[in-house]
Amino acid sequence: MKKWYLLVIAAVCLFAIGCVRQPEIHINGADKVKEGETIVLEVEVTGRKEEVSCESDDATVLTAAMLDGTTCLVSGVAAGMANVIFSVGDYSVTYRVTVEAKEQTDNGDDDDNDDDDDNGDDEALAYVNVVMDGMTLEEKIGQMFVVGFYGATIPTATRQNIQRCKFGNYIFMQYNTESPEALLELTTALQDGIRDLVGVPAFIAIDQEGGKIVKFISGATHFIGNMALAATGDAENAYLVGKAVGTELRNYGINVDFAPVLDVNNNPQNPIIGIRSYSDNPEVVAAFGGNMIRGLREAKVMATAKHFPGHGDTDVDTHYGLPRIPHAMERLNAVELYPYVEAIENGLDAIMTTHIIFEALDTEYPATLSHAVLTGLLREELGFEGLIVTDAMEMQAIVNNFGISEAAVLAISAGADILTFTESTTNSVTAYDAILNAVRGGRLTEERIDESVRRILLKKYEYGLFADCYPRENALTADLSAHAVLNAQLGEKSLTLAKGTFSGLDKTKSTLLISSLLTRYELEPGLSGDNNSFAFVAKTHLASMGYDVNYRVFSTNKYADILAAAQNYDQIVIAFDNPSGKQVDLIKVIYKFNADIVVISLDKPYDINLFPEIDNYICAYEYTPLAVATLIRYLNGEFTAKGVLPIALE
Template sequence: MILREAIGQLFILGFEGHEPSEVLETFVRDLTPGGLILFGRNLGSPEEIAALTNALQVASPTSLFFAIDQEGGKVARLQPPFTQWPAASVYGTVGSTELTYATAHAIAGELMAVGINMNMAPVLDVLSNPANPVMAGRCYGSDAHMVAQHGIACYRGLASKGVLAVGKHFPGHGDTLVDSHLALPVVPHDVGRLSAVELAPFAAAIRAGIPALMTAHLLLPALDPEQPATLSRPILTDLLREQLGFRNLIISDDLLMQGIADNTPPGEAAVRFLEAGGDLMLICQDETVQRQAVRAVAEAIAAGRLSEARVRASYTRIADAKAQYLRRKAAASAEEIRAVVGCEAHRRLAETVGRDSKGS
């Protein structure tokens, strides 16, 4: 049977607290997650964030992904003194992929200075519905080709400093009226429309080599009338793996979001996500639920519901991504952090983007 430590690698987990502690270090040693995700509850000063990531990297038996949502605009976990960046829609208005690349390069520099090596960006959704309650401002725009170009520039800018980019929200959250944090949205379009609009930026990003994509908790009846995308083998394996040729990491959105949790408990969702072809599961809080999900995967393997080959394929993809992106080194020193985080060059860049958007 696959070792418990290997099963832990299939999870990115949230946690409480913003300081290193024996409780946190025991949590990491015990569950051996593939990564941890940081929210406001975990974020102190830049020096405190670096101390936290350093301590947990040392405590972990394997290198950790440290993930964060640092898109810019309203979805930016890192507050001042970190540079405050305009939203993706501003970059779409300006129309310069060079500025998008430069911003992602700068964001990555600030992330790496404090030990954060994975960014849940770029947003590859096409805002075809301006009344969308969750995606407005977060998308580069309503044109699929333009979204693809900016998304690829963002991914490459992050990668230039060693940060793993996670494109989201596959297969496309841009034309919805429901927030998947609260309920399950339905995208009613036929395959032709989906291919031309929703899927197009993801297909372009895959061709460009993006290392990871995040699934959306959406129901697309034209692709799978029964299961949301996160739990759908026709969408994750038949479409994403086989038709679009994606060979890298498939990461779930948070399995505690109501778009999934209303109908599927997290442990069962974790198993179904793996059955569908996914790799890394995101559970952003509640240690009891996180432990139940790890146990559910172990039990599914023991019962033969999940084959060891299926799980080892995901484990291998995760290990390969870590080998490519993670360097087991400490976050920067306090002096190095102060030289990068919120530096004048980054502030000037953010101001330039904002100024250019007003002139567009």
């Protein structure tokens, strides 16, 4: 009886198993894609309700990723054939895709390029429209934010605010990037989180300008800054730097660089731009900035030119005040706008706005909040079709004059696509709520939101983020030695002997090195306090080369001691960044009793005007590890300074 009962149960189970319907997976779409392009495959599953997944069986030929349960993105990597494997549970089917090499014309342009662009644009727009159809208003507004937070992991409050507001894009500061390993985990966690939440990959941005403004140091090359780069005299160098910087950023999953600075720095008293600008000549700025943008784009990192319409001619820092620029349009067109116009004509993808009032355009609102500037000038007159991103909305120029909520609505009304908040997400939530309420209350239309979100998603599609938004597998082991060599070469080419005949220290003479302290970052690993200074680092290296050398690090309370010590040395080298007060006085007093003095500018070259009596004046343009290492080699007579001043001195 018992055996009979078990046999019946077994038969029923076998019958039930046999009646389970096998799934059917239907794939609709093209079976060919070109290198560097993406196709969309529509996936339909019948017979099972389980989630479908896809993968490529050869990632060197193509990549495949599900956007949602019915859409797969296939991106061509290299010419060849590979399978996309679609799976539901233990059942799978393969779909063969051919990746075609891009045909080249004799001049290197893509064959039938215009037709390809049109087809690609149509495909991208169709894809983005499908994505947007599945998004709520709240999710769309979340795409219009770049938000920051403190630390190398996502704080609980930030995670909750992302969940609530669906913030779709992020910005890293140096406190987010101190460990390469942690950075990889952070970028991955952010992409996982927002893709699970909304189904759209994130822009992850950073200020990696080079020189004094870099936010990613450990695990990356600390590249030369803009004015130093322009001092090399060759704009092609900016392309090389852009390509290298972009490669390193994309390795870690960072896909947007808030650079380059296209401001024409024609005000020596500018407290915030200065050496972040390439030059006081609009054509030089356009040439170097345009090449930097080209290099970043080739590395699949979106450049964001800043600070439109121009932050070069002000003596007020927008972090703390609201500047006004009174120039007429004739002057703005000839100087401030020139580099932006050139970049726009060459396909610039994104522009960052400035919190400055341009009286010729709008006497009431700064550019970030001005419809006349963002829509009237930038969109309609200049024909810009890319993303308009605001500078940080927490700056006092905005907060003190308009408040977070009102400024957020004004910026979107003016034409901004993305609002930037670099600090905690508290202010971001305030701005988000203001925009959401403005739509619900009729002050903003949902069509206006859709305009920006469509532009944002199209750029994410264009930069391949829907197919591949994660860090590279070799990020931690990538060989950056070629980048280091390039950087050292550019440092040497940039060093400028602005005045004099100096070519190296005399080993037979005693030397005193005097400098200011650097607090922004380490000149060499492990340095702190007075040791993190040009004077200490140069003394250490030059002493090892056989020089009779000592050093002092300047502070006001050491003025008398340094002045007394200087009288005991044959030759003096003084290096300051932005000298003022007692520093200027020290140089002038020492020169009176010892004319064998070399002055080095570690920041703006305009400082030479403070010392008309000095015979030898060197411009390094920045206080960075690269500049210090270059100067040490120059003091040792290893090369001749051939840099050219990128600015005109009075």
